[in-house]
Amino acid sequence: MAVTAGRPKGGALLPARLSALSSSRAGSLTIFIIRRLLWMIPVVFFVILITFFLMHLAPGSPWDRTGGRQLSAAVTHNLDIKYGLNKPEYQQFVIYLGNILHFDFGLSYQYENKTVTSLIGEGWPYTAILGGLAFLVIVPVGVGLGVLAALRQNTRVDYVTMGFATLAASFPNFVVGALMVVVFSVMMSKWTQHAFFLPSADFGLDDHLIMPVLTLALLPIAYTARLTRASTLDTIRQDFIRTAWAKGLPERLVVVRHVLKNSLIPVVTTLGPTFAILVTGSVIVETVFNIPGIGRAFVVAVTSRDYPMILGTTVLFSVVIAVANLIVDVAYVFIDPRVRLS
Amino acid sequence: MHLGTRIRAVALASAGLFVVAACGGSTGTPSANLAPAAQQILRVNTGVEPNSFDPTQQTYTYEAAVGRNTFESLLKPKADLTDVQAAAAKSYDVSSDGLTYTFHLQPNAKWSDGKPVTASDWVYGLQHFLNPALAAGYVDPFFDGTIAGAANYGSVDVTSASAIDSFLSGLGLSAPDANTFVIKLQHPAAYFKWVMTLWVAVPLRKDVVESAAGGTFPSTDTTKPLAWANNANTIVGNGPFKISEIASKDHVTMVPNTNYWAGTAKLQQIIYYYISDGNTEFSKYQTGALDIANVPLADVTVVRGDSVLSKQAYLYPQLTGFWMDFNAKKAPFDNPKVRLAFAKSIDRDKLANDVQHGTAKGLASFIPNGMAGYDTSDNTQSFDPAAAKKLLSDAGVTADTLNKFKLLTRNSTGSKTLNQFIADQWNTNLGLNIQLDVIDSKTVTSRIRKGNFDIYGPSGWGADYPDQQDWMDIWFAASCGSLNFGCPTLAGYDALVQKADSELSQSQRNADYLTAQKMLIDQAAGAFLYQPYEYDLVAPYVKITHTAFDDQFAPGDQNYFSAYITTH
Numbered sequence: 001m002a003v004t005a006g007r008p009k010g011g012a013l014l015p016a017r018l019s020a021l022s023s024s025r026a027g028s029l030t031i032f033i034i035r036r037l038l039w040m041i042p043v044v045f046f047v048i049l050i051t052f053f054l055m056h057l058a059p060g061s062p063w064d065r066t067g068g069r070q071l072s073a074a075v076t077h078n079l080d081i082k083y084g085l086n087k088p089e090y091q092q093f094v095i096y097l098g099n100i101l102h103f104d105f106g107l108s109y110q111y112e113n114k115t116v117t118s119l120i121g122e123g124w125p126y127t128a129i130l131g132g133l134a135f136l137v138i139v140p141v142g143v144g145l146g147v148l149a150a151l152r153q154n155t156r157v158d159y160v161t162m163g164f165a166t167l168a169a170s171f172p173n174f175v176v177g178a179l180m181v182v183v184f185s186v187m188m189s190k191w192t193q194h195a196f197f198l199p200s201a202d203f204g205l206d207d208h209l210i211m212p213v214l215t216l217a218l219l220p221i222a223y224t225a226r227l228t229r230a231s232t233l234d235t236i237r238q239d240f241i242r243t244a245w246a247k248g249l250p251e252r253l254v255v256v257r258h259v260l261k262n263s264l265i266p267v268v269t270t271l272g273p274t275f276a277i278l279v280t281g282s283v284i285v286e287t288v289f290n291i292p293g294i295g296r297a298f299v300v301a302v303t304s305r306d307y308p309m310i311l312g313t314t315v316l317f318s319v320v321i322a323v324a325n326l327i328v329d330v331a332y333v334f335i336d337p338r339v340r341l342s
Numbered sequence: 343m344h345l346g347t348r349i350r351a352v353a354l355a356s357a358g359l360f361v362v363a364a365c366g367g368s369t370g371t372p373s374a375n376l377a378p379a380a381q382q383i384l385r386v387n388t389g390v391e392p393n394s395f396d397p398t399q400q401t402y403t404y405e406a407a408v409g410r411n412t413f414e415s416l417l418k419p420k421a422d423l424t425d426v427q428a429a430a431a432k433s434y435d436v437s438s439d440g441l442t443y444t445f446h447l448q449p450n451a452k453w454s455d456g457k458p459v460t461a462s463d464w465v466y467g468l469q470h471f472l473n474p475a476l477a478a479g480y481v482d483p484f485f486d487g488t489i490a491g492a493a494n495y496g497s498v499d500v501t502s503a504s505a506i507d508s509f510l511s512g513l514g515l516s517a518p519d520a521n522t523f524v525i526k527l528q529h530p531a532a533y534f535k536w537v538m539t540l541w542v543a544v545p546l547r548k549d550v551v552e553s554a555a556g557g558t559f560p561s562t563d564t565t566k567p568l569a570w571a572n573n574a575n576t577i578v579g580n581g582p583f584k585i586s587e588i589a590s591k592d593h594v595t596m597v598p599n600t601n602y603w604a605g606t607a608k609l610q611q612i613i614y615y616y617i618s619d620g621n622t623e624f625s626k627y628q629t630g631a632l633d634i635a636n637v638p639l640a641d642v643t644v645v646r647g648d649s650v651l652s653k654q655a656y657l658y659p660q661l662t663g664f665w666m667d668f669n670a671k672k673a674p675f676d677n678p679k680v681r682l683a684f685a686k687s688i689d690r691d692k693l694a695n696d697v698q699h700g701t702a703k704g705l706a707s708f709i710p711n712g713m714a715g716y717d718t719s720d721n722t723q724s725f726d727p728a729a730a731k732k733l734l735s736d737a738g739v740t741a742d743t744l745n746k747f748k749l750l751t752r753n754s755t756g757s758k759t760l761n762q763f764i765a766d767q768w769n770t771n772l773g774l775n776i777q778l779d780v781i782d783s784k785t786v787t788s789r790i791r792k793g794n795f796d797i798y799g800p801s802g803w804g805a806d807y808p809d810q811q812d813w814m815d816i817w818f819a820a821s822c823g824s825l826n827f828g829c830p831t832l833a834g835y836d837a838l839v840q841k842a843d844s845e846l847s848q849s850q851r852n853a854d855y856l857t858a859q860k861m862l863i864d865q866a867a868g869a870f871l872y873q874p875y876e877y878d879l880v881a882p883y884v885k886i887t888h889t890a891f892d893d894q895f896a897p898g899d900q901n902y903f904s905a906y907i908t909t910h
Contacts, residue, residue: 071479074496
């Protein structure tokens with residue numbers, strides 16, 4: 001599995017004298033990171049370009065109200081001037097690019113006098129806690145289920161585990177979230193006469209988080225479990241494992257020290273994509289469970305046509321995913337010394 | 343008043359329906375069972391974070407709920423809504439030509455930081471509000487036919503500071519002395535006293551605004567003049583409460599303004615939470631985390647059947663009405679007979695009972711119960727399927743023609759449920775097959791504003807103030823695409839309503855508005871549907887006096903100054 005598979009080779013971007021560094025391993029790693037960071041610039045540019053023109057194509061203006069008294073023409077005219085919407089779209093695009101070069105993501109249309117940066121700052125802790133907890137669930141549960149299924153291959157345990165993984169992978173998270181709310185909030189509340197049920201919305205560091213974290217984690221758990229099972233099955237047929245058994249090591253040592261250590265390498269590479277699933281999943285999960293994080297802010301921004309907020313959150317998502325992939329690629333180098341960065 | 347995600351304009355109603363929420367009818371002196379100060383905390387849900395804490399920039403009820411408690415307007419409605427009464431103004435005089443309003447301010451009015459409120463603060467507040475560069479959303483009632491010099495609000499060049507300055511200094515606002523604030527009008531407008539009850543017409547402190555902005559700023563600046571409202575420390579108001587904490591995404595806390603001219607409020611804290619999910623709000627009330635909550639539609643029957651909750655529930659009408667719009671610019675809906683046939687084939691009682699679970703009342707006229715202009719004597723739109731069918735055949739319109747039309751529907755549960763019921767009524771009673779066209783809300787708004795639809799609903803209006811002018815202006819030809827979307831042609835309507843708007847005799851105004859309302863009903867400008875009711879739970883230890891429609895979210899939220907918590 002090539003580390004840079006599917007990603008553009010960026011050698012041409014680097015000045016020649018930097019390649020002198022590549023004689024050492026640390027040097028080549030530095031060049032690799034710099035190259036990947038430079039590649040983020042065109043990636044983010046195209047993300048902005050596509051998002052900018054797509055959102056302006058969507059019908060409805062930011063000043064259209066979804067009910068009641070509409071703003072008068074005099075007011076919307078002045079709002080257009082206030083937020084620069086009276087200029088042609090290509091000019092707005094160039095101005096926006098100029099502004100984000102000094103990290104000015106503009107003012108939200110929805111919240112008077114609040115910058116997109118401060119709104120993202122407010123939502124970020126919620127999304128980070130949600131994603132962090134999901135991550136803490138995904139790795140042990142996913143790996144555990146995968147190893148269990150592999151060690152008990154072709155038994156009932158294996159079939160149940162993999163059946164669960166297949167189901168979990170095929171259910172979209174908005175269905176899972178809604179189903180959980182129906183069962184654990186609505187129906188359980190009815191059965192127990194309101195004595196015990198899980199809260200279906202809101203945010204708190206308690207039972208509020210159980211359903212959102214599980215909903216978010218379900219799909220990555222399924223992926224991780226299937227991948228771990230496959231790579232564990234691959235590993236346990238290797239000669240050195242047979243040797244480990246032959247020299248009489250107990251099962252726990254064989255599995256932890258020899259099997260796991262080797263079978264986890266491919267699993268680590270999926271952590272980048274897992275991160276992307278968590279980011280995109282937060283958009284849906286935060287909306288279903290009413291959590292005021294960045295994912296929900298993005299959905300609200302789209303439905304209210306809050307252009308600077310749509311762009312700000314999209315740029316953030318793309319940078320986060322790119323950086324996560326980079327970190328995983330770098331981590332891979334340390335886990336598997338055979339990997340070459342080129 | 344915006345009818346957005348959550349509408350909480352509460353109506354005063356006729357005697358039989360209105361519940362004076364002294365909550366259980368407390369007896370004895372108010373302080374007899376007053377809870378200790380530590381328990382004087384009221385926790386309410388407004389559902390959405392305010393977009394601004396500057397009252398002049400607020401446009402939604404969930405924002406004005408904060409603005410109205412932290413700032414005080416010159417006047418406020420009387421409890422029975424028949425007239426205005428003193429608030430920040432101790433009294434006011436109107437010149438005999440109806441053009442000059444002189445407000446005498448409360449002599450000992452003070453800001454929350456202890457400085458006296460002066461008439462020049464009022465001039466500054468209204469100039470801030472009417473600065474076209476800031477594009478405040480609720481400005482229309484102030485420039486459109488009212489304040490002198492404001493008529494060209496829309497044509498000021500907002501990129502030129504001198505143009506804005508000359509517009510603002512040319513407004514009919516003056517402060518002849520520290521306690522007298524004078525407003526001159528373009529032409530007589532008997533309803534102007536009501537306009538001055540709105541939460542957007544408040545004083546502001548120039549020194550506070552400028553120090554938060556970091557110094558003086560040109561009038562073209564659109565961010566510095568609003569900087570003060572982003573920080574609880576610089577929100578200096580003249581209302582009974584002041585903001586002590588702004589916890590973004592979660593809540594805002596208000597505490598008494600000890601400098602308020604009428605004394606210090608008993609409540610020591612009001613906390614407004616931003617819980618967007620109605621079911622969560624309801625369950626938080628049941629677990630004691632909220633003191634006042636709205637009952638979700640799906641739980642109305644549960645509350646009614648619950649021996650404890652039903653005693654804490656209050657049902658009262660809102661000054662709000664809903665109707666269906668027909669695109670009168672396209673055949674066959676340009677024919678009033680066709681519109682009337684649709685209006686006459688909706689069973690409004692069934693709608694109120696089956697769809698709204700009794701939290702609404704069918705209304706086949708325009709102005710809702712509880713304010714001047716409510717009149718149900720014209721029953722042209724009442725339910726009569728046979729007459730409706732005859733109207734259609736008289737108009738020569740066949741089912742095949744009508745079945746091509748779609749009912750444009752917002753993708754919210756409430757809109758879909760209601761419109762499905764209405765389409766079923768038409769299909770059953772007129773033998774049609776009309777389908778719903780459900781799309782996202784912003785796109786719906788964009789389409790109705792451009793007239794790109796066949797039938798749309800529900801359209802709604804909630805009273806800004808209980809005067810007919812606020813309602814009748816909706817159907818002006820010039821309001822097509824902004825306030826009304828069907829855009830029916832109503833011969834003579836505009837002239838009649840404009841006459842009533844500037845008429846000084848109230849009885850003549852009432853008569854003219856009644857004639858105008860008859861035109862709306864008889865020509866089916868819209869198919870008028872129902873008046874919604876608020877169904878709220880109030881904890882038994884909360885003593886509130888909720889008086890009028892201008893409650894923003896919860897019963898009594900305009901009178902939290904006199905509200906208190908009893909021992910419990």
